[in-house]
Amino acid sequence: MGYSRREALTLAAGILAGGSLAACGGGGGDAGGDISKEAVKLRFTWWGSDARHKRTQQAIDLFTKKYPNITVSGEFKEWNGYWDSLATTVAANDAPDIIQMDELYLASYAERGALLDLGAATKHLKTDGIDPAALDTGKVDGKQYAIPTGVAAYAIVANTTILDQYKIPLPDDATWTWDDLKRIGADVSKASGGKVTGVQSWGFDTGGLNIWARQAGATLYDAAGKVAIPPAVLAGFWQYLLDLAKQGIAPAPSVTVERAGAPLDQSGTATNTSAFGAWWTNQLPSLSTASGQSLKLLRLPGNGQPAAAQSPYYKPSMFWSVSSRSRQPAEAALFVDFLLNTTEAGDVLQTDRGVPSNSTVRAAVVPKLAANDKAAADYVSALKVGAAPRVTPNGASSVEAILKRHSEEVLFERQTPQKAAESFIAELQKEIDAA
Amino acid sequence: MSALGELRRLGASRAGQAHQRDNKAAFLFLLPWFAGLLLITAGPVAASFVLGFTDYNLLQPPEFNGLENIQRMLTDERLHHSLAVTFTYVLISVPLQLAAALGLAMLLDRGLRGLAFYRSAFYLPSLLGSSVAIAVLWRQIFGAEGLFNQLLGLFGVSARGWISDPDTALSTLIVLNVWTFGAPMVIFLAGLRQIPVMYYEAASVDGAGRWTQFRKITLPLLSPIIFFNLVLQIIHAFQSFTQAFVVSGGTGGPSDSTMFYTLYLYQRGFHNFDMGYASALAWLLLIIIAAFTAVNFWAAKRWVFYDD
Numbered sequence: 001m002g003y004s005r006r007e008a009l010t011l012a013a014g015i016l017a018g019g020s021l022a023a024c025g026g027g028g029g030d031a032g033g034d035i036s037k038e039a040v041k042l043r044f045t046w047w048g049s050d051a052r053h054k055r056t057q058q059a060i061d062l063f064t065k066k067y068p069n070i071t072v073s074g075e076f077k078e079w080n081g082y083w084d085s086l087a088t089t090v091a092a093n094d095a096p097d098i099i100q101m102d103e104l105y106l107a108s109y110a111e112r113g114a115l116l117d118l119g120a121a122t123k124h125l126k127t128d129g130i131d132p133a134a135l136d137t138g139k140v141d142g143k144q145y146a147i148p149t150g151v152a153a154y155a156i157v158a159n160t161t162i163l164d165q166y167k168i169p170l171p172d173d174a175t176w177t178w179d180d181l182k183r184i185g186a187d188v189s190k191a192s193g194g195k196v197t198g199v200q201s202w203g204f205d206t207g208g209l210n211i212w213a214r215q216a217g218a219t220l221y222d223a224a225g226k227v228a229i230p231p232a233v234l235a236g237f238w239q240y241l242l243d244l245a246k247q248g249i250a251p252a253p254s255v256t257v258e259r260a261g262a263p264l265d266q267s268g269t270a271t272n273t274s275a276f277g278a279w280w281t282n283q284l285p286s287l288s289t290a291s292g293q294s295l296k297l298l299r300l301p302g303n304g305q306p307a308a309a310q311s312p313y314y315k316p317s318m319f320w321s322v323s324s325r326s327r328q329p330a331e332a333a334l335f336v337d338f339l340l341n342t343t344e345a346g347d348v349l350q351t352d353r354g355v356p357s358n359s360t361v362r363a364a365v366v367p368k369l370a371a372n373d374k375a376a377a378d379y380v381s382a383l384k385v386g387a388a389p390r391v392t393p394n395g396a397s398s399v400e401a402i403l404k405r406h407s408e409e410v411l412f413e414r415q416t417p418q419k420a421a422e423s424f425i426a427e428l429q430k431e432i433d434a435a
Numbered sequence: 436m437s438a439l440g441e442l443r444r445l446g447a448s449r450a451g452q453a454h455q456r457d458n459k460a461a462f463l464f465l466l467p468w469f470a471g472l473l474l475i476t477a478g479p480v481a482a483s484f485v486l487g488f489t490d491y492n493l494l495q496p497p498e499f500n501g502l503e504n505i506q507r508m509l510t511d512e513r514l515h516h517s518l519a520v521t522f523t524y525v526l527i528s529v530p531l532q533l534a535a536a537l538g539l540a541m542l543l544d545r546g547l548r549g550l551a552f553y554r555s556a557f558y559l560p561s562l563l564g565s566s567v568a569i570a571v572l573w574r575q576i577f578g579a580e581g582l583f584n585q586l587l588g589l590f591g592v593s594a595r596g597w598i599s600d601p602d603t604a605l606s607t608l609i610v611l612n613v614w615t616f617g618a619p620m621v622i623f624l625a626g627l628r629q630i631p632v633m634y635y636e637a638a639s640v641d642g643a644g645r646w647t648q649f650r651k652i653t654l655p656l657l658s659p660i661i662f663f664n665l666v667l668q669i670i671h672a673f674q675s676f677t678q679a680f681v682v683s684g685g686t687g688g689p690s691d692s693t694m695f696y697t698l699y700l701y702q703r704g705f706h707n708f709d710m711g712y713a714s715a716l717a718w719l720l721l722i723i724i725a726a727f728t729a730v731n732f733w734a735a736k737r738w739v740f741y742d743d
Contacts, residue, residue: 080685084705091493091710108708112494254596254689255579261599261684398706401686408690412601431707435492 031121031322031329037069040331045075046100047082049264049286051352058348063338070331072098078263083397090114095323097332101146102318103137104206107394108435109321110145116322117143121333129341129358137316137388147340148316150354152282153380154207156181156300161293162275166191173298178240181276181301185249188275194248200268200277201250203241203407204260205400207315208278210389212237214311215303225393227429231421238410238417245411250274253411260404265290281376282317282354288372295372297379310386317354355380395435402427487715492708504715514716516691517699524605524695525672528612533664536616540623541653554621561617569611570681574598577607598682601692608678608693619664626660627653655740662739666731673724676701696720 046056053076060072075096077085083105089095095114109115118125127135127147138146156173163170168187171180185198202208206220213220213229216236222228244250251259251268259267264283268274270290279287281297288295302308320336322329339345346361351373356362366377392399406424409415415423487504491497508514543553563569576582577597584595597603634652643651654661676697679687687694687702700720704713 087493087705087708109494112492112708114494252595254600256599257689258579258596258599261686261688395707397708398702401702401706404686405688405690408601408688412690414601414690435708 031116031118031333032123033330035067035124035330035334036328040070040328042070042072042098042328042332042335043075043096044072044098044335045077045082045086045096047077047079048352051286051289052076055349055352059339059345062344062348063335066338067334070335072335090323093325095325097323097326097328098335099321099323100149100318101321103316104392104399105397106138106146106319106321107140107391108397110140110143111394114324115145116324116326116329116332117145118147118322118333118336119144121322121329123333124330125333125337126341129360131357131359133388134314134316134357137391138319138321140391146319146321147336148319148354148357149340150282150317150351150356151314151380152280152317152354152376153312153314153383153385154211154300155279155281155284155379156298157269157277157279157284157287158296158298159269159272159275159291159293160296162188162192162196162272168275170296171298173301176298176301177304178301182244182247182249185244185276186247189248196272197251197268197274198249198276199244200259200274201241201244201256201411202278203238203411204404206392206403207280209234209237209403210313211300211311214313214386214389215305215308217305217307219389221390221393221396223390225390225396225432227425227432229425231418231425234421234424235417238407238420241407242410242413242417253408256411257408269295280315280317281380282351284376285351285370285372297375299383309384312383312385313388314380314383314385315388316357351377393432393435395432396428398431399428402431483714483717486711487718489711489714491711491714493704493710494708497711500711504712507712508715508719513691513694514699517687517694517696520605520692520694521673521696524609524612524675525669528609529665529668529672531609532613532616532668533619533661535613536619536664537623537657537661539616540620540627543620543624544627554624558617558621561615563615567677567681570678573607573611573678574682599689601689604683604689604692608675608682611678611682612672612675619668622660622664623657626657630656658739659741662731662735666728669727669731670724673720673727 044060046052048056053074056076057074060074064070064072086095086099090109099115101109101115118127125147127144130147134148134151135144137148138144158170160170166188168184168191171184181199188196188198209229210220213233216230216233218229218233220227220229241250245253245256250256251274264270264286267277267287269277269279269287272291272293276298278300284295284297300312302311320339322332322336326332339349341358341361343361343364346356346358346365347368349356350365350369355377356365362377366374369377402424406415406420410417410420486497488499488501489497490500490503539557543550543557547553560569574581578584579596579599581597583597595603597607630653634656635648638648638652674697675695679693679695679698680701683689683693683698685698685702687698696716697720700713700716703709703716
């Protein structure tokens with residue numbers, strides 16, 4: 001009978017038991033201690049695609065060959081289930097030792113004491129090969145709770161096969177504006193007779209929103225972690241998406257919503273049904289594999305304002321962190337060091353978790369990359385970026401769910417962009433205040 | 436006489452001893468269930484009651500915050516919305532489901548050949564209906580490029596994403612629930628078998644038509660069964676979770692149109708680290724279901740007819 005009351009309560013029992021354990025259990029081992037000579041078992045969890053699971057398992061095998069007394073068991077999931085299961089395992093005092101962390105959740109876990117301060121683990125985990133600005137993105141309240149695996153940037157992925165087919169020239173991404181994207185997108189929709197839409201709608205992740213805000217000289221959050229985006233700027237963001245849908249430049253809202261909830265390989269870009277789409281650079285290889293056509297990364301259109309020049313930023317694609325209750329923090333730190341700082345691991349992992357943040361690894365890996373990985377790496381290194389946005393505040397980890405719902409309200413015209421903007425800001429602020 | 440009486444007493448006491456032995460055995464066999472009840476059900480129920488008065492966030496020890504969670508419920512617009520969605524779902528899908536179940540049960544009751552096969556075939560969706568696999572299938576059928584649209588395409592109706600459109604998403608879940616009419620149907624079928632054929636024979640001799648027979652014989656005699664199914668299915672529908680979770684990808688979307696109460700509770704607890712509030716919400720659901728059941732029992736006095 002589905003999710004019965006009993007199952008729900010079983011879960012609750014586990015959580016409660018775990019909660020009280022967590023309350024009195026305290027920390028695990030000593031992160032600065034020596035590496036054990038005895039047999040050690042580590043648990044390591046991450047989310048991702050099949051390609052990532054294979055690469056990661058290869059890296060694990062290399063590590064355990066080097067340190068035969070340490071076994072690492074991988075627990076991998078897809079994005080949505082990952083966070084539910086991480087919350088419950090941490091609550092039940094059963095967290096994996098090494099945790100792949102995202103910017104959205106970093107503060108929520110760190111401020112609640114679930115992550116180890118890696119500053120205490122420098123004996124085994126070196127960070128001197130990593131750019132200080134990138135390292136800072138893993139700090140919460142001045143402590144290094146997480147280390148970025150690599151960086152990615154937001155980009156427009158253009159399908160040049162489609163553009164060639166309809167004899168539409170590739171826009172110059174140094175000068176183009178949002179209006180250009182609209183115009184060219186409309187050309188594609190018209191030329192294909194609706195089979196291909198010019199643009200795949202976005203508005204379901206914070207990357208697009210952040211850049212829109214930064215182009216207007218604003219930010220999503222201020223330094224203190226309050227929601228700071230002006231309602232008019234946010235309304236403009238939604239008005240643009242609504243225009244795309246209403247003018248047939250982007251697919252009908254129900255198609256957009258369906259794709260937004262589907263895996264990457266069912267997106268408009270991956271199925272060659274949209275000529276332009278907004279993505280993170282590290283998604284290019286997976287998109288290319290799925291699409292089979294020629295995809296090119298373009299810089300985002302501008303709005304003609306001076307702030308736009310500084311609007312791109314490096315997003316730490318994801319982080320490594322260690323559970324604060326790990327019984328083997330020293331060995332866990334050693335493992336993270338291996339993933340982060342060795343070219344052996346870098347050769348296997350390549351740019352799947354972003355362009356490697358360690359400069360030595362990056363220099364060794366990039367020349368060997370396949371064409372699409374290399375295109376992503378080149379795009380990232382050529383990009384002129386401003387300072388990264390503030391880490392998502394504690395309590396705002398559900399920002400993308402709130403964003404998605406409001407985008408849907410706008411696309412289905414249940415709320416005006418202006419009303420949606422006010423409602424989004426109020427709701428997000430309430431979540432932050434409650435945490 | 437006395438010998439016989441002695442014998443009887445002996446028999447009785449032997450039976451008594453056997454009875455006691457049986458009781459012990461029964462208790463022993465029930466022990467795992469009792470242990471489960473106490474540890475897995477009763478304990479957590481009590482715990483969630485306590486947690487309902489705390490700010491428990493999963494990662495840190497809970498602290499009492501008095502009636503704050505209850506105050507929050509009063510002003511939580513998304514909660515009110517999820518209640519509206521859930522009530523709509525329950526009040527539409529349960530009557531439709533029971534009507535379908537009764538209709539089919541009556542058809543099957545008329546002595547179809549291969550009854551066992553049809554009974555199983557119609558019962559199957561109930562076994563599968565709240566499973567993840569069926570919810571995934573539902574997503575495919577009612578997707579923008581799904582089977583349902585292809586079918587409509589044959590009649591020239593233009594395609595739309597039934598599940599990804601907030602105007603139709605809840606309807607697809609209602610259809611899913613109605614489709615799982617097998618369980619109440621089997622119970623109806625058993626109930627129909629209990630109604631003596633002579634009532635119908637007598638009625639038709641008196642000139643009563645099909646409809647009159649249904650209204651004057653079937654419905655009253657079946658009313659305890661209808662009542663039983665009604666109570667059960669309402670409780671079940673209030674607790675629906677899997678369907679909405681899988682069909683909407685855990686979001687309750689598009690734009691909260693499938694945000695069932697249980698899904699909202701789950702999101703607060705596990706996505707927003709808001710387990711104290713979620714525990715309080717779980718108790719509110721218990722109270723709502725209890726209230727519905729109580730009203731049902733109260734109203735039952737007026738329409739449920741007990742033969743004996």
